[in-house]
Amino acid sequence: MPIPPTVVSLGLAGGQGKSTVALMLGRYLGRLGIPVLFVDCDPQSSLTSFLGVQVQPDTPTLLEVLTQPEEKTKILDAIASVPDVKLGDRTINNTNLFLIPSDDGLESANYKLASSGLSLFILRNRLQPIVSNFGVAIVDPPPERSHLAQTSLGAGDRWVIPAESNVKGVQSLLRTMELIKEFKTALPYGELLGVVPFRARWTGRHPTNATKTSIDTIRQLVGSELMLPHILESDVFKNAINQRVAPTDLGQPNLEYAIHVLAQRLKPALPEEYAKLIPSKPV
Numbered sequence: 001m002p003i004p005p006t007v008v009s010l011g012l013a014g015g016q017g018k019s020t021v022a023l024m025l026g027r028y029l030g031r032l033g034i035p036v037l038f039v040d041c042d043p044q045s046s047l048t049s050f051l052g053v054q055v056q057p058d059t060p061t062l063l064e065v066l067t068q069p070e071e072k073t074k075i076l077d078a079i080a081s082v083p084d085v086k087l088g089d090r091t092i093n094n095t096n097l098f099l100i101p102s103d104d105g106l107e108s109a110n111y112k113l114a115s116s117g118l119s120l121f122i123l124r125n126r127l128q129p130i131v132s133n134f135g136v137a138i139v140d141p142p143p144e145r146s147h148l149a150q151t152s153l154g155a156g157d158r159w160v161i162p163a164e165s166n167v168k169g170v171q172s173l174l175r176t177m178e179l180i181k182e183f184k185t186a187l188p189y190g191e192l193l194g195v196v197p198f199r200a201r202w203t204g205r206h207p208t209n210a211t212k213t214s215i216d217t218i219r220q221l222v223g224s225e226l227m228l229p230h231i232l233e234s235d236v237f238k239n240a241i242n243q244r245v246a247p248t249d250l251g252q253p254n255l256e257y258a259i260h261v262l263a264q265r266l267k268p269a270l271p272e273e274y275a276k277l278i279p280s281k282p283v
């Protein structure tokens with residue numbers, strides 16, 4: 001029985017779609033009946049707010065998980081349930097979604113991680129005893145090359161790199177591939193699932209010139225094998241994030257095609273009982 005994998009959405013620049021891809025992959029898998037543990041490893045706490053989780057003053061967050069031993073902070077105590085969401089007269093059920101939340105205090109974990117000299121492995125070691133309670137863990141790291149980004153990288157069995165479909169996105173991808181290269185020998189279990197061009201702009205049946213050029217460049221950099229379908233620039237996505245649902249819940253499953261293909265790539269790494277829940281055709 002394989003151990004549930006940890007997926008990390010990586011990208012060394014702001015606004016590349018890390019949180020969006022982490023969120024939508026988790027929602028997609030959760031909807032299929034797979035228990036998902038999200039880990040918000042960014043002090044900006046986008047994922048915590050996208051999931052509608054309120055950090056309670058007396059419950060631990062990822063900060064305590066990363067900086068205190070299990071005897072002091074039990075990792076299970078840091079796991080919050082994701083609340084269900086009302087959408088018109090429907091209820092979107094989030095019973096399969098769980099989160100280790102963060103707030104801006106997480107920034108201070110960088111110092112502790114730096115002084116430990118073991119940043120790469122701290123999150124991985126903390127998750128290891130509990131990850132088998134879930135089908136998958138999904139980590140959302142910060143955009144800069146910090147110790148929080150390193151511990152996110154090292155936690156990953158599978159990495160996905162979203163990159164904006166523009167010049168900034170190509171540069172972010174290059175920096176992210178450098179980071180992976182630098183640490184790859186220390187992380188033999190880590191594998192890149194692919195690259196998702198984010199916020200691709202289409203006019204009618206054709207991409208804009210900027211989108212086409214950047215997607216072509218990304219393909220040249222990573223090779224066709226690692227190219228995943230793009231995520232379109234779309235207000236539906238933004239609305240879905242704001243309303244704490246997925247594009248599918250808003251009647252636009254086609255916008256989640258990239259997430260469906262990403263889930264297909266992840267399928268062989270999932271425990272069999274969960275892998276079989278992922279359909280080969282989009283739902």
Ligand SMILES: Nc1ncnc2c1ncn2[C@@H]1O[C@H](COP(=O)(O)OP(=O)(O)OP(=O)(O)O)[C@@H](O)[C@H]1O
Pocket residue numbers: 011013014015016017018019020021042044046141142143199231232233234235237238241
């Ligand atoms: N398909 C889309 N089209 C347009 N905008 C989108 C789409 N999906 C998400 N967005 C918006 O793009 C912004 C950036 O996305 P996201 O937060 O996922 O990036 P990020 O890489 O996690 O950024 P950060 O580095 O700040 O953590 C968000 O404000 C989000 O609402």
Ligand SMILES: [Mg+2]
Pocket residue numbers: 018019020042046047140141
């Ligand atoms: Mg983010």
